Amino acid sequence: MSKVYIDFDPKENFPKGDDLFYECRSCGIEIPSAPQENLCCKCFNIFYDVDEDKFTVGDIANIALFRKNTT
Ligand SMILES: [Zn+2]
Structure with missing residues (x-):
């Protein structure tokens, strides 16, 4: 399994996909890009608010988007 980091603009939109994940660079937690429940990282x-289908990010310098390659 490898991570391929993808450029995205947290001020614009949050791409979603089964193989896309967000990573908090502050605490290192990985969050699915299309969660089925409310989620937050350790810090x-x-x-993520499932009712509003919306990500909220405190420090956008500390979020990364990556694709998990299973091959
Ligand atoms: Zn965090």
Whole structure:
């Protein structure tokens, strides 16, 4: 398994996909890009609200988007 980091603009939109994940660079937690429930990372930098289908990010310098390559 390898991670391929993808450029994205957290001020614009949050891409979604089964193989796409967000990573908090502050606490190192990985969050699926299309969660089925409310989620947040350990340091609360990244929060996902399932009702609003919306990510909220505290420090956008500390979020990364990557694709998991299973091959
Ligand atoms: Zn965090």
